[in-house]
Amino acid sequence: MPELPEVETIRRDLAPRIAGRSFVSVTLNWPRTVQIPSPEAFSRRLVGKCIKELDRRGKYLIFRLASGEALILHFRMSGSLLLDPPGEPGPHTRAIFTLDDGGRLHFRDPRKLGMMWLVEDEGEVVGKLGPEPLSPAFTADALGEQAKRHSAPIKAMLCDQSLLAGVGNMYADEALFAAAIHPMRRANSLSAGEIAALHRALRRVLEEAIEGHGASITDYQRPSGQPGAAQFTFQVAHRGGQPCPKCGTPIGRIVIRQRGTYLCPHCQREPECHS
DNA sequence: CCCGGAACCTGAAGGC
DNA sequence: TGCCTTCAGGTTCCGG
Numbered sequence: 536m537p538e539l540p541e542v543e544t545i546r547r548d549l550a551p552r553i554a555g556r557s558f559v560s561v562t563l564n565w566p567r568t569v570q571i572p573s574p575e576a577f578s579r580r581l582v583g584k585c586i587k588e589l590d591r592r593g594k595y596l597i598f599r600l601a602s603g604e605a606l607i608l609h610f611r612m613s614g615s616l617l618l619d620p621p622g623e624p625g626p627h628t629r630a631i632f633t634l635d636d637g638g639r640l641h642f643r644d645p646r647k648l649g650m651m652w653l654v655e656d657e658g659e660v661v662g663k664l665g666p667e668p669l670s671p672a673f674t675a676d677a678l679g680e681q682a683k684r685h686s687a688p689i690k691a692m693l694c695d696q697s698l699l700a701g702v703g704n705m706y707a708d709e710a711l712f713a714a715a716i717h718p719m720r721r722a723n724s725l726s727a728g729e730i731a732a733l734h735r736a737l738r739r740v741l742e743e744a745i746e747g748h749g750a751s752i753t754d755y756q757r758p759s760g761q762p763g764a765a766q767f768t769f770q771v772a773h774r775g776g777q778p779c780p781k782c783g784t785p786i787g788r789i790v791i792r793q794r795g796t797y798l799c800p801h802c803q804r805e806p807e808c809h810s
Numbered sequence: 811c812c813c814g815g816a817a818c819c820t821g822a823a824g825g826c
Numbered sequence: 827t828g829c830c831t832t833c834a835g836g837t838t839c840c841g842g
Contacts, residue, residue, distance in 0.1 A: 536834090611837075612836065753821095
């Protein structure tokens with residue numbers, strides 16, 4: 536599931552290879568991936584357009600075009616973007632972008648939940664996102680102010696894209712474990728010390744995952760087809776039943792807001808039971 | 811405002 | 827072995 540570190544890896548891998556290239560053709564095998572405009576207009580308008588730069592906002596990958604338009608991709612659960620994959624396009628290839636140097640970009644997405652947009656104003660798609668967790672603007676104070684205003688479980692707050700961009704299920708669990716905070720704790724119950732620890736943990740967990748080129752838990756792969764290695768550094772995420780690296784207690788799994796949540800029941804103490 | 815639940819999807823895993 | 831059910835989860839939308 537591509538979250539911030541996975542999308543950032545795709546951006547870094549791809550940027551030097553496709554900056555300055557133009558689209559020669561666009562083939563849509565699953566047109567419903569396209570949100571804006573119509574699939575026909577999407578393909579037609581992309582042809583001939585030059586890629587100025589690749590950017591990322593939260594979990595969105597943004598192709599800034601020389602025309603001023605933006606091609607935006609979201610990978611949701613199972614999407615990946617492959618550059619020049621060997622052989623014929625696989626059965627899960629939903630779109631193929633051919634570039635003017637012969638390069639081919641395959642949008643692969645087994646579960647068909649991925650999305651693409653071609654827009655004049657990227658704010659139309661990414662305008663409502665919260666701050667980037669790795670930007671200087673995201674301070675511990677900013678996180679604390681945010682937390683004060685929310686009584687929801689802290690994990691739900693971390694995963695809310697309008698409050699913080701790019702953190703999803705896996706990295707929220709990892710950050711909360713690193714900060715020794717139970718994911719069910721109400722956001723506005725966290726002490727200043729806990730907020731500071733959580734802020735540090737978020738940054739460290741995301742930076743380390745980027746260094747590991749993302750986590751290949753299920754379908755994610757780098758544009759080269761290689762897997763990432765960040766999953767090997769996970770302490771709790773997707774490690775139910777295995778011993779906690781800090782204390783040896785078996786990692787537990789609970790459900791918060793319909794999402795599987797991994798935690799150490801010993802290191803991350805339960806919030807007060809209010810019967 | 812806050813929350814739960816469904817919908818979108820299909821491959822994998824579990825039950826019988 | 828094989829069919830059926832359930833689950834996974836990011837985002838959006840609907841309803842209580």
